[in-house]
Amino acid sequence: MSTNFKSNESRLMPMIGMAWTYTWLYKLGEYFWQHSGQLQDYVNFVLCEADPRWDQQRMAAQIIKKEHPTADSTTLWLKPPAKWQGFKPGQYVKFECDINGSRVQRCYSLSNSPADFKQTGLISITVKAIPSGKVSNHVKDHLAESELVYLSHAQGEFSYQVASAQKDSTSEQPNDLASHYLFLAGGSGITPIKSMIEQLIEDRTFNHPKITLVYTAQTEADAIYLERLTSLAKSQADFDLHFHASQEHGFLTAKQLSQWIEAPETTSAFICGPSEFMDSMSNGLKKHGLSNEQIQIERFGAAKPAIKSTKGKLTTYFEPTDQTLINKGEQSLLEMAEEAGLNPKYGCRAGICHECKCKRPAGELIDAQTGEAIPHDQAHIQPCVTYAASDLVINEWN
Amino acid sequence: MNSILKNTELATTTSFNHWMTDKQLEAFGKELTALREETLKEVGQEDADYIRSIIRKQRVCEISGRALIHFSMNPITWLAGVGLLSVSKIMENMEIGHNVMHGQYDWMNDPKLNSQTYEWDTVCDSESWRKTHNYEHHTYTNILGKDRDYGYAVLRLSDDTPWKPRHLFQFINYGLLSVFFQWGVGLHELESERIRRGEIKIKDKVPFLKRIGKKASRQVLKDYIIFPALAGPFALKVLAGNAMANLGRNLWASTIIFCGHFTQDAHTFTQEECENESQGAWYLRQMLGSSNFTGGRWLHIMSGHLSYQIEHHLFPDIPAHRYPKMSLKVKEICDKYGVPYNTNSFGKQYLSVLKRVLQYSLPDKKRPLDKNDNSAGPLLPS
Numbered sequence: 001m002s003t004n005f006k007s008n009e010s011r012l013m014p015m016i017g018m019a020w021t022y023t024w025l026y027k028l029g030e031y032f033w034q035h036s037g038q039l040q041d042y043v044n045f046v047l048c049e050a051d052p053r054w055d056q057q058r059m060a061a062q063i064i065k066k067e068h069p070t071a072d073s074t075t076l077w078l079k080p081p082a083k084w085q086g087f088k089p090g091q092y093v094k095f096e097c098d099i100n101g102s103r104v105q106r107c108y109s110l111s112n113s114p115a116d117f118k119q120t121g122l123i124s125i126t127v128k129a130i131p132s133g134k135v136s137n138h139v140k141d142h143l144a145e146s147e148l149v150y151l152s153h154a155q156g157e158f159s160y161q162v163a164s165a166q167k168d169s170t171s172e173q174p175n176d177l178a179s180h181y182l183f184l185a186g187g188s189g190i191t192p193i194k195s196m197i198e199q200l201i202e203d204r205t206f207n208h209p210k211i212t213l214v215y216t217a218q219t220e221a222d223a224i225y226l227e228r229l230t231s232l233a234k235s236q237a238d239f240d241l242h243f244h245a246s247q248e249h250g251f252l253t254a255k256q257l258s259q260w261i262e263a264p265e266t267t268s269a270f271i272c273g274p275s276e277f278m279d280s281m282s283n284g285l286k287k288h289g290l291s292n293e294q295i296q297i298e299r300f301g302a303a304k305p306a307i308k309s310t311k312g313k314l315t316t317y318f319e320p321t322d323q324t325l326i327n328k329g330e331q332s333l334l335e336m337a338e339e340a341g342l343n344p345k346y347g348c349r350a351g352i353c354h355e356c357k358c359k360r361p362a363g364e365l366i367d368a369q370t371g372e373a374i375p376h377d378q379a380h381i382q383p384c385v386t387y388a389a390s391d392l393v394i395n396e397w398n
Numbered sequence: 399m400n401s402i403l404k405n406t407e408l409a410t411t412t413s414f415n416h417w418m419t420d421k422q423l424e425a426f427g428k429e430l431t432a433l434r435e436e437t438l439k440e441v442g443q444e445d446a447d448y449i450r451s452i453i454r455k456q457r458v459c460e461i462s463g464r465a466l467i468h469f470s471m472n473p474i475t476w477l478a479g480v481g482l483l484s485v486s487k488i489m490e491n492m493e494i495g496h497n498v499m500h501g502q503y504d505w506m507n508d509p510k511l512n513s514q515t516y517e518w519d520t521v522c523d524s525e526s527w528r529k530t531h532n533y534e535h536h537t538y539t540n541i542l543g544k545d546r547d548y549g550y551a552v553l554r555l556s557d558d559t560p561w562k563p564r565h566l567f568q569f570i571n572y573g574l575l576s577v578f579f580q581w582g583v584g585l586h587e588l589e590s591e592r593i594r595r596g597e598i599k600i601k602d603k604v605p606f607l608k609r610i611g612k613k614a615s616r617q618v619l620k621d622y623i624i625f626p627a628l629a630g631p632f633a634l635k636v637l638a639g640n641a642m643a644n645l646g647r648n649l650w651a652s653t654i655i656f657c658g659h660f661t662q663d664a665h666t667f668t669q670e671e672c673e674n675e676s677q678g679a680w681y682l683r684q685m686l687g688s689s690n691f692t693g694g695r696w697l698h699i700m701s702g703h704l705s706y707q708i709e710h711h712l713f714p715d716i717p718a719h720r721y722p723k724m725s726l727k728v729k730e731i732c733d734k735y736g737v738p739y740n741t742n743s744f745g746k747q748y749l750s751v752l753k754r755v756l757q758y759s760l761p762d763k764k765r766p767l768d769k770n771d772n773s774a775g776p777l778l779p780s
Contacts, residue, residue, distance in 0.1 A: 045454075102442075343504050
């Protein structure tokens with residue numbers, strides 16, 4: 001495998017990719033061969049033998065650089081393949097790697113700006129290691145430079161309207177009216193926000209909003225990118241950074257928000273962080289006169305349900321495999337199914353992608369995102385953000 | 399089979415108690431389950447690397463085989479191509495397809511190696527296979543009247559099928575079944591014998607026929623139309639090469655599979671004795687109904703590790719390349735409980751299959767009696 005990542009990854013590959021997608025051979029293969037596309041597999045096999053980065057069926061990205069911005073976080077700089085379609089600041093990718101032979105997937109926000117990507121051809125993700133976190137610890141301890149990981153195209157709605165700000169001034173998007181962008185970041189929630197701020201600063205020639213970042217983490221040592229953001233704030237007149245160490249000063253409160261909101265009607269707010277943080281901040285903003293449309297939240301990592309499971313052990317009966325599972329504390333349905341070895345399909349594990357699905361003919365469920373009971377007429381349940389609140393019957397998994 | 403007699407302690411509840419008491423049966427089951435769990439803990443990177451290396455070898459064989467068939471200028475390179483394509487089809491069907499469809503690699507989360515979506519290079523549609531093989535055959539192994547793999551509705555292999563004059567020629571049927579094995583397997587779900595007996599109607603099988611029609615036509619198009627057409631004026635050479643490779647695969651697969659359950663010492667069971675079967679009894683039946691054969695590493699790989707048919711039937715969803723190691727412990731358990739472990743060289747096992755096919759083509763009275771023959775019906779200590 002060639003590891004010379006700086007050489008302009010030949011222009012041949014995108015062409016092969018195009019030809020691959022449109023040739024009659026491909027169509028023929030799809031029609032006559034086995035449904036998973038045997039012919040395509042063979043062509044892809046030959047390409048991957050030549051260079052695994054030429055994988056036409058998955059998007060292989062090479063790890064170019066690995067850094068540890070704080071003690072428990074890791075930044076990976078990745079070179080995505082030519083066909084990767086770029087991103088808007090604030091978006092995330094589905095990130096896939098192999099752990100002990102098995103493929104696992106998580107969603108991570110992109111932390112550098114699209115402008116930076118345009119210049120260097122690299123994207124970065126920053127992952128905070130969670131105690132007992134399977135993927136986050138693997139990223140920290142085992143993934144090495146020059147290894148390959150796999151990506152999806154960028155996804156997600158958590159972004160400001162950079163396009164309309166640049167080109168279309170008549171757009172009715174609420175963000176167009178904003179003259180003040182207020183970013184509230186808690187812990188590792190800084191990653192998509194860093195991307196947005198960097199891009200906003202890059203785009204200053206088109207748009208002149210004032211930028212305020214309120215960033216809270218336990219201590220300064222836990223705060224990812226604090227140095228970089230501080231120096232940005234020093235060099236940019238319209239960018240204010242307020243760091244709040246929660247270990248020292250306690251959690252940020254809604255009252256404290258007032259000092260950063262000057263004109264509620266022209267403020268756009270973006271919040272990302274732990275779910276309690278996001279809840280209290282968005283409530284605070286609303287009290288200060290911001291409307292729902294002015295507040296964007298990135299709900300990563302499902303919240304635990306507000307309603308605790310009722311007393312005693314709850315059982316969940318999985319019809320497809322005729323298994324009865326005992327609910328051990330606060331496990332989502334997806335986690336329960338995984339623990340039972342059911343190997344369910346999943347994607348973001350945060351209620352976004354709808355990869356995991358099941359049906360519930362009987363029992364009570366709680367939606368972790370709202371903390372409320374899921375109505376019985378709701379056809380499809382998203383197991384990754386759903387908790388059992390009674391004995392359950394689950395059928396039609398995925 | 400004398401070892402069995404060690405364990406004829408008093409028991410009446412099920413016929414399996416001729417082999418062991420209920421208590422022993424339970425302990426026996428627990429030991430096997432423990433072996434299963436112990437092995438599952440080890441499953442990981444090594445298994446992923448193994449199956450990927452096999453897939454890689456298989457693809458190299460297929461691509462080079464087809465290239466040789468296409469561009470060969472003499473019979474020798476053409477034959478080499480046929481050989482390679484045959485080997486690739488065998489590897490794909492046996493070590494990859496069969497094992498992947500048993501769910502041995504589902505834990506890898508690789509959509510290309512998932513039991514529910516894998517589609518293999520044979521006429522048999524994978525959905526049909528999961529039903530007739532994974533469910534019917536692996537659940538009801540060697541239960542007469544329930545395991546339709548037993549004789550494939552073509553052969554008489556035990557006394558339970560009343561002899562008819564047509565059985566005299568069953569050796570010819572066996573030959574035909576081997577030559578067209580992929581079609582036999584593909585059409586297994588049609589249950590033609592039940593249609594003939596009027597138990598079901600062909601109308602009930604329309605959805606199946608649609609599926610198999612689609613799959614089979616794709617296979618036929620691939621090997622007999624598209625690839626030959628790509629060779630232009632040399633189409634006939636490619637067509638013949640592909641037919642030969644399919645024939646090679648069919649003969650090999652049929653031989654391996656017959657060695658798994660139809661050797662002389664493989665037992666059959668009645669439906670009554672398997673009612674309310676315990677876990678231990680299920681394991682025992684899988685063991686008694688299956689037979690292994692010995693050989694080198696590549697013989698095992700080319701047989702999809704069905705050379706370890708006993709281990710495969712005990713643990714169908716454990717990556718098959720782990721069977722050789724597991725077999726040591728399985729043998730130990732067999733010795734401990736006095737259960738026969740049916741194994742022999744490949745040649746000897748195959749000869750005993752042929753013998754069985756021939757023996758049962760004759761009426762019972764004419765059949766030469768074999769002292770060691772346990773195959774005939776109910777499980778009684780000999």
